[in-house]
Amino acid sequence: MTYAQRLAEFATALRFADLPAEAQRKVKHLLATTVGLGFASAHYPLADAFARLAADYHGVESPLLGRAARAPAPLAAAFHSTVAHGLEFDDTHPAGPLHAGSIVVPAIFAAACAAGASGEALLAGVAAGLELHCRLGLAAAGQFWKRGFYSTAVMGGPAAALAVSRALGLPAATAADAFGIASTFSGLTHEPLVGAHHATKHAAVGWAAQGAVVAVRLALAGFDAHATSVEGKDGLYESFVGAGLYDLARIDADLGATWHLLDIIPKQYPLCHHGHAFVEAALALRARGVAPEAIRRITAVTTEPTARFMWRPAESQRPPATPQEGKFNLRYLVGAALVRGRVDLDAFRPAAMADGAVWRLASRMDFTLDPTLSFRQFPGDLTVELADGRVVRCQIPATRGTRANPETPDEMRGKFEQCVQPVLGAVRAAELWGALTALETVPDVRDLLPLMQV
Numbered sequence: 001m002t003y004a005q006r007l008a009e010f011a012t013a014l015r016f017a018d019l020p021a022e023a024q025r026k027v028k029h030l031l032a033t034t035v036g037l038g039f040a041s042a043h044y045p046l047a048d049a050f051a052r053l054a055a056d057y058h059g060v061e062s063p064l065l066g067r068a069a070r071a072p073a074p075l076a077a078a079f080h081s082t083v084a085h086g087l088e089f090d091d092t093h094p095a096g097p098l099h100a101g102s103i104v105v106p107a108i109f110a111a112a113c114a115a116g117a118s119g120e121a122l123l124a125g126v127a128a129g130l131e132l133h134c135r136l137g138l139a140a141a142g143q144f145w146k147r148g149f150y151s152t153a154v155m156g157g158p159a160a161a162l163a164v165s166r167a168l169g170l171p172a173a174t175a176a177d178a179f180g181i182a183s184t185f186s187g188l189t190h191e192p193l194v195g196a197h198h199a200t201k202h203a204a205v206g207w208a209a210q211g212a213v214v215a216v217r218l219a220l221a222g223f224d225a226h227a228t229s230v231e232g233k234d235g236l237y238e239s240f241v242g243a244g245l246y247d248l249a250r251i252d253a254d255l256g257a258t259w260h261l262l263d264i265i266p267k268q269y270p271l272c273h274h275g276h277a278f279v280e281a282a283l284a285l286r287a288r289g290v291a292p293e294a295i296r297r298i299t300a301v302t303t304e305p306t307a308r309f310m311w312r313p314a315e316s317q318r319p320p321a322t323p324q325e326g327k328f329n330l331r332y333l334v335g336a337a338l339v340r341g342r343v344d345l346d347a348f349r350p351a352a353m354a355d356g357a358v359w360r361l362a363s364r365m366d367f368t369l370d371p372t373l374s375f376r377q378f379p380g381d382l383t384v385e386l387a388d389g390r391v392v393r394c395q396i397p398a399t400r401g402t403r404a405n406p407e408t409p410d411e412m413r414g415k416f417e418q419c420v421q422p423v424l425g426a427v428r429a430a431e432l433w434g435a436l437t438a439l440e441t442v443p444d445v446r447d448l449l450p451l452m453q454v
Contacts, residue, residue: 003230003251008176010255011128011162012169016120016440019127023259027127029412030091032436033266033419034105037084038065040419043270043345044086045323046199050079050206061114066423068454073114074210074217080106082206085152086199087345088327089270089415091401093263094376096137096144096151099205100264103156104129104163107209111164111216112445119442121167127261129163134260136230140237140246145190149240150201153188153208158229158236160212168216178216180225183236185211199324265378265401268411269343271327274306277380277396278330282337284394285384292339292357294386298365300330301381303373311367319359323348334382335362344418377402423454 001009016024041047051064059072064079071079081102084090090102104126112122136155137144144151161182165175188204219225229235230248237246269279278300286292302311310330320326326333326348335358337343346352373379377398384392398404400411413433420429432451435442442448 002176002227003248004176004179004225004227005172006252007132008162008165008172008179010252011125011132011166012172012175014124014128014166014256016123016127018256020259023127023262024123026262026264027123027130028437028439029409030101030130030264030266031105031123031126031439032433033412033416034084034090034101035065035109035436036416036419037087037089037102038080038106039423040087040089040345041066041079041083042422043323043348044083046086046202047079047083050082054079062110063113063449063452065452066454073110074213076113077107077110077213078203078206078210080110080206081209082202085205086202086324087270088272088324089267089345089419091264091266092273092378093134093137093260094265094273094378095141095260095263096134096155097142098133098137098152098155100130100133100152100156100159100261103152103205103209103212104133104160106206107160107212108163108167109445110209111213112167113449115168116444116446117167117169119439119445121169122445123439125163125165125167128166129159130261130264131259132162133159134264135251135255138260139248139250140241143241143245147241148190150188150190150204153204154186154236154240156205157182157185157208157211157215160209161215164212164216165219170216170220174219176227177219177223177225178212180227180229181218181223182212182215183229184225185215186236186240263403265399266407266412266415268400268407268415270345270348271333271343272309273378273399274303274309274375275328275330275333277378277399278334278382279337279343279380280396280400281380281382281394282334283341284396285382285392286338286341288392288394290338290384290386290392292361294388295338295361295364295384296387297385298334298361299383299385300334300365300367301370301373301383302330302367303375303379304369304371305375306330306378307367307369317363319354320348323353326353330367331362331365332358334365335359377404424452
């Protein structure tokens, strides 16, 4: 039996009740918050252009979340995925590293709305997709990035194809074909992440979600696929990683007993995960009475990946030109947290990013590398020197959302409300949160659509 066949058997047989209680809660919260991200498209500059593209296809299968429009399921998946990833508010599995939720959830939600799947089937599919995406990344942890490929997009499509197959109740043989078909759509180099973090990064993740839905439909139409997309001599790992740099045994080790999805880290702020602990530290210093006007110097102690992603000299010295620059600019993020006491979706509007008070403080910040730190927990370490000579330090060894520093249900709900309330209002947002976190009781996910109507 090949890996595609083995993973398809696992995915199609999985029941949501098979998951331990902790994993069930994780899946529900990741599903609900990722659905919520679709409603925040007003904060993503290219969402209108994508919505116009979807409208050109005149489909009515699935909703474009947050908008009074519908589209064919593949394009609805692509829209939701592109927005969720483009907002930099999606989750992270650090060992990949990859962002599982922003591909798996949009693909399965669009397909489930088109087909009328049950809430339990949707949850089981999300659980399978998240778990398998994490495992596919773990087999070559960090190696996709070293070769210049974006592991989120490369492995996300095949994993999401299995998730969609489970939600639709397909047999394992069809799911294996869908996995193989989706693997032929895999791609995206790191080049879009260079410099201004171009939107092609987000669109490629959206394409993976779209490709997952299309792959399942092709498999249902009778297209077969090669069964050796994982282990073949020209398969995913040989092509994208290279011989000797991966361990396929990690893909199915303790499958069904160990749940790697529990290591997925939800984001508390809409920015690169490498910046989260520094925002936490800045907010903690502010809460301890450190006044922005009293700060003479700020020093950040970072990992090498954090410095590489978040500290580009040319960008760090000036206000961000785009929201994406702002989400990857450590000086701006720490300055905004210290001056305003928050870093939310509104922090990346042009006026907010050009705030003189923030930049007067941000200009006093520098960084130093600590090679002993591991980026896997996304740590943060800030020291501020005050005008009166005092030195105050705040260390965050593991960012919020890790097992060592877990998020609370209220924090997850607060993230959802930040995205959904401006569109639906407080009452309907609360109703939708309640429905999504009790999804196993919903016989047909289309029953939720009136709650989502804009």
